[in-house]
Amino acid sequence: MARIELRDLAHAYGPRPEREEDYALKRADFAWEDGGAYALLGPSGCGKTTMLNIISGLVRPSEGKVLFDGKDVTGLSPAARNIAQVFQFPVVYDTMSVGENLAFPLKNRGLPRAEIEERVREVAQMLELSPMLHQRAAGLAADAKQKISVGRGLVRSDVAAILFDEPLTVIDPHLKWRLRRNLKEIHARFRRTLVYVTHDQNEALTFADKVVVMHEGQIVQTGTPQELFEEPAHRFVGFFIGSPGMNFLPVEGDEAGLRLEGTDIVLGRELAAQARGRSGRLELGIRPEFLELHEAPVADGLEAALTEVQDLGNFKLATVRLGPHLLKVKLHEDAAVPQARGWLRLPPTRTRLYAGGRLIG
Amino acid sequence: MGKTENNKAWFLVLPVFVIVAFSAIIPLITVVNYAFQDILGPQDRYWVGTEWFKEVLTDDALQEALLRQLVFSTAVLLVEIPLGIVLALGMPARGAGASAALVLMALPLLIPWNVVGTIWQIFARGDIGLAGWFINGPLGLDYNYTADSFDAWITILVMDVWHWTPLVALLCYAGLRAIPDAYYQAASIDGASRWAVFRHIELPKMRGVLLIAVLLRFMDSFTIYTEPFVVTGGGPGNATTFLSIHLAKIAVGQFDLGPAAAISIVYFLIILTLSFVFYNVMIRVGTGSSKS
Structure with a gap:
């Protein structure tokens, strides 16, 4: 177990990177605290796997250092770092039985036989693999194979961290849920540092205490699921997390407040002060869950045209037009839906201001 | 229905x-x-019923040729399969080196068989052949493949290894390239030794291509004719008279078509049986029917 620190880290796969686009991972300082359950969330190609492989030592970063508990391990191999990693597709050793597969990492480290057997039995029980310990691993189904891969990570009691690289991609949905629960239980019991890479926000939000969101090779926000939902630090987080994502309205700052682009509507007077002197495109962000839609005029209400209402079972999703802009509003399933036009209110405490994509107020 | x-x-x-x-x-x-x-x-x-069969099966010349053939094929498999695997493991995986290695490996396979024989016949000659001259001169060994049975055997075997090991290597190379990176990454995380990676990842994943390599090399080496015919003509004496050379002597040399046909059928059945055995053994090995 260890605190994993990334110092001045950057990575480019090509030789001689010059422009910022050449970097798969842009310069970052970051620390994974000991014993945390982290999800590393981001769209495909954002550098999540690169980040993971740098932590485990499969990839050597082109710049910067990796420290485990303050010790520089940048030059060490994965085996020397004593780290466990589970990959997207299950890796099992076809020539061995399930039990031998689980014992393999311990055997390679020369542990005494009795201890190996003890650990293997324990892990097999945790992952519900006990009945098939003597079966060959080659002929098993994908989910059992992935459990073996996970088991090989868990079987070592002294690993610095266990890294998961989208481990449930090949697993059936109902088994996914069970395996994820398994992992949570294991984390609760052993308090190992877990880093779980995924592009599925549900997976990330249900699994982790802390979610790290990556976008285009950069960490854009780290926080609890609630923080990510309520205070997206970056336009991308607002858009990527939540279904549907955050509404963004382009605005221009003037004396009265923030004027909605292409209209005379003035919004967010409270936020106008923060906008002053900022460079970059100004945008107001508000979650569809927090937007209010009224049938009759209300104070601070903006008249908006209703273009579409979708009934999605336990909630309704309304699309409204405010000037030239479209917004999504999430309504309770029993909520009264206005006909053709309604009055939209942006609660000031839930409205965020972004400049150049970054949260400023 | x-x-x-x-x-x-x-x-x-x-x-x-x-x-x-x-x-x-x-x-x-x-x-x-x-x-x-x-x-x-x-x-x-x-x-004549089984008369030809009785005649050829009790013929010493045939039994000797068959024994030679078995020894030769065994030697070919024992040398070429491990050597091919080692070469494949050593070939670069990507870049210009990989292309160069592939072209280099494919060269011997592109040469017509009788030309291969001619090349080695000249190459191994003690007077004008580079290899023959080198072994006799600077190395100081007494080597003459036209007079010494052992030298003739070694010459034929080395020629076959030169000619056909690349096929085994290319097949293994293809098998190795098909192994996903995650296997190597997992092994390095698990702290596996180089030998363990070979034993538990590379070798099992090469099973399919190795089966093809063993079958092809067995069948081809068991029916080898052109190269030894060109290099030694089956000599000295009968030392390199393999089964096919023996058969050709009887069929087109002496024009004894009956016995030759009987030998052909026996020959065919031996290859069929042994290929069947190889196939079944290799399909089963390491899949649970045997303990690893």
Whole structure:
């Protein structure tokens, strides 16, 4: 177990990177605290796997250092770092039985036989693999194979961290849920540092205490699921997390407040002060869950045209037009839906201001 | 149910049947004809039953040739399969080096067999051949493949290794490239040694291509004819008279078509049986029927 620190880290796969686009991972300082359950969330190609492989030592970063508990391990191999990693597709050793597969990492480290057997039995029980310990691993189904891969990570009691690289991609949905629960239980019991890479926000939000969101090779926000939902630090987080994502309205700052682009509507007077002197495109962000839609005029209400209402079972999703802009509003399933036009209110405490994509107020 | 019975569909397989008939079945049946009859002319033949078989199976020359053939094929497999695996493991995985290695490996395979024989016949000659001269001169060994049986054997074996190991290497190389990176990454995380990676990842993943390599090399080496015929002509004495050279001597040298046909059938059955054994052994090995 260890605190994993990334110092001045950057990575480019090509030789001689010059422009910022050449970097798969842009310069970052970051620390994974000991014993945390982290999800590393981001769209495909954002550098999540690169980040993971740098932590485990499969990839050597082109710049910067990796420290485990303050010790520089940048030059060490994965085996020397004593780290466990589970990959997207299950890796099992076809020539061995399930039990031998689980014992393999311990055997390679020369542990005494009795201890190996003890650990293997324990892990097999945790992952519900006990009945098939003597079966060959080659002929098993994908989910059992992935459990073996996970088991090989868990079987070592002294690993610095266990890294998961989208481990449930090949697993059936109902088994996914069970395996994820398994992992949570294991984390609760052993308090190992877990880093779980995924592009599925549900997976990330249900699994982790802390979610790290990556976008285009950069960490854009780290926080609890609630923080990510309520205070997206970056336009991308607002858009990527939540279904549907955050509404963004382009605005221009003037004396009265923030004027909605292409209209005379003035919004967010409270936020106008923060906008002053900022460079970059100004945008107001508000979650569809927090937007209010009224049938009759209300104070601070903006008249908006209703273009579409979708009934999605336990909630309704309304699309409204405010000037030239479209917004999504999430309504309770029993909520009264206005006909053709309604009055939209942006609660000031839930409205965020972004400049150049970054949260400023 | 609801299946329509339509025997006309059989016509669809007719082209394949015709091709196979002309390429395999008819020639084989012709050989069977000759093996059980003494055919002197189109209208002039006698049924001899298993007489030819009894004659050839008790023939010392045939037994010796068969033994030589078995020893040769065993040696070929024992040298070429491990060597091919080692070469494949050593070949670069990507970049310009990979292309260069592939071209280099493919070169011996592109040369016609009788040319391979001619190349080695000259190459190994003590007077004008580079290899022969080098072994006799600077190395100081007494080497003459036209006079010494052991030297002749070594020459044929080295030639075959030079000619065909690249095939094994290329097959293994293809097998190795098909292993996903995650296996190597997992092994390095698990702290596996280089040997363990080979034993538990590379070798099992190469099973399919190795099966093909073993079968091809066995069948080809067991029917080897052109190269030793060009290099040694089966000599010195009968030292490199392999089964096919023996057969050709009887069939087209002495024109004893009956015994030759009998030998052909025995020859064919041996190859068929051994290939069947190889196939089944290799399919089963390491899949649970045996303990690893």
